[in-house]
Amino acid sequence: MFDVSKIRQDFPMLLDESGRERELVYFDNSATSFKPREVIEAEMAYYTRFSANIHRGDYALSYEADQAYDSARQTLARFINADEREIVFTSGTTQGLNMAAYGLKSMLKEGDVILSTLAEHASNILPWFRLAEQTGAKVEFIPLDEQGRLTVENFKKALHERVRIVAVAQVTNVLGYLADIKTICALAHQAGAIVVVDGAQSVPHRKVDVRALDCDLLAFSGHKMCGPTGIGVLYGKYELLEKMEPMMLGGGANKRFNSHGDLILSRVPDRFEAGTVPIGQAVGLAKAAEYLQRIGFDAIEKQEQMLQKHLAEKLKAMDNIEFYNPESDSAICSFNVKGIFAQDAASYLSSRNIAVRSGNHCAKMLVEFLGTDATIRASMYFYNTLEEADRFAQALQGCTLENCIDIFL
Ligand SMILES: Cc1ncc(COP(=O)(O)O)c(C=O)c1O
Known part of the structure; x- marks a missing residue:
């Protein structure tokens, strides 16, 4: 009750x-949500009981941290009905959307179109403007209806054969309108386009099932869903993540490299998580996801x-x-x-x-x-x-x- x-x-x-x-x-x-005590305690437990780096140490404490981080990934995968290999931990929605834009660069060419709306947050339009400038692609806007909504009807009119990427919020952050992402994905896929969803204002408030929506990429932030700051998720379909270029390179993201500059990347999703990851925050975020699920x-x-x-x-x-x-x-x-x-x-x-x-x-x-x-x-x-x-x-x-x-x- x-x-x-x-x-x-x-x-x-x-x-x-x-x-x-x-x-x-x-x-x-x-802007940001408050955190329940159990989330704060879960993050604190990392700092007080099993503080160690992950996937690097050959000692018990490090295994414990490995396990907590890997299990956080599994929890987040269950939370949005994804596979654990499809969950990339990020610093938040902004980083996730920038990673998406960076990663899709090789799939765009001059004259291609990125479709978006005037209702987007800066984080879901500036990376696309830059990508358009770098590739010669163009950003076009789906007209909003008189209330300011993204409707399927207007989406259908704006969609055409040059559209390669659709980047829209599931719920907009000023007017709070919910877009029909499932239908948008179905139509976009028929036209050969990828759909990137800004889930910053939807994931904290409603059940988001990435398989049911069939979206290609979805970014959200931990701090807006009762979790810590400095952590978020970029969900991506596994086959798509495999084709995407990681925005950052470094420790953990590579399997092997040599002095000639030959590089073999780690598997997905590790290749997108270069450097020391936000371990305590991931543990806290998993607790937040469990907390929201428990309330329902x-x-x-x-x-x-x-x-x-x-x-x-x-x-x-x-x-x-x-x-x-x-x-x-x-x-x-x-x-x-x-x-x-x-x-x-x-x-x-x-x-x-x-x-x-x-x-x-x-x-x-x-x-x-x-x-x-x-x-x-x-x-x-x-x-x-x-x-x-x-x-x-x-x-x-x-x-x-x-x-x-x-x-x-
Ligand atoms: C719709 C939307 N997208 C993206 C963001 C950026 O989120 P963050 O600052 O957590 O990266 C926000 C934050 O307010 C938002 O409301």
Whole structure:
């Protein structure tokens, strides 16, 4: 049974030193999430009980670290229904998407097309711009519908025989819309294109099954799914990873090399993990995946939908709010308080112990679509409550120009 007040006890960040709830409404979960105690303890166990490098030592402690890291990979593979050889540990979504773009370079030539959207995060467009510049390929945009969604209908219209790569978010980070990745993959594959999915805002919130979606590459971050910072995953179909060039070379990524520069790479996925890997973080991430699975994505989605509906109704009823995504598929509400700069409104909310993000949220091209430079983004997670949403809406009522000026005086 999902019991949010019990779940909140798992998160030290939600509690004060005496274990009581803190005076804090944390609605910036799309930026990063809080971590449950067991994740923190799992990472700490690496530093306190089996701290050693992996795949290098011939001593018991090192075997223990090997085992923890390898088992973390298996856990993450089960988490998204992949094979363990298809899980590359990265530092996060950004690194995963850069590795994808770098690795696909040899498969692109002049005149080829990379399809994306104006709603992408910088991490899922800048690497593709650079790849296009390096290869003579072109980036084209699938038009968003009037709400800002990527629809299958528009995708079909934008797809053509020169498209080689489709790079899109499963859930966008400002408007929170869910794309039909399964259908997009089926259509893209018929046209001979590879689909790269930015899973930063989807994997933490819903069950993602890479086999069911049939996507070719998928990147996500640990820190947005109750895991540590500095760790993420690039999933890739094994045959594709075999063809991709690793972005970094070094220890662990090579099987053999000599003074002539002859190089034999390690097997997949080790060839993509050059250097000492984030071992403690991988152990923590595996614990986070287990934690989310234990709560269950059905319950997580239900709680988040309830929060979104509740807050969206409140925001819709307020005359001072310009609301950009009332029909969001995620617990993300993006809006502005009329006549007040987003940053000023966020500072006002901070004076009420409410944490939200304001600005363009790294989706700078979306500004062209929304017609505003900055929005306030309230992003909730399963440990947030209806009471917090009420407190948030109530604080917004008091977000007037006079009150905003007051906090700077
Ligand atoms: C949709 C999306 N893609 C990519 C990223 C980048 O993630 P990270 O900073 O963890 O690499 C984010 C982070 O906010 C995001 O929301």
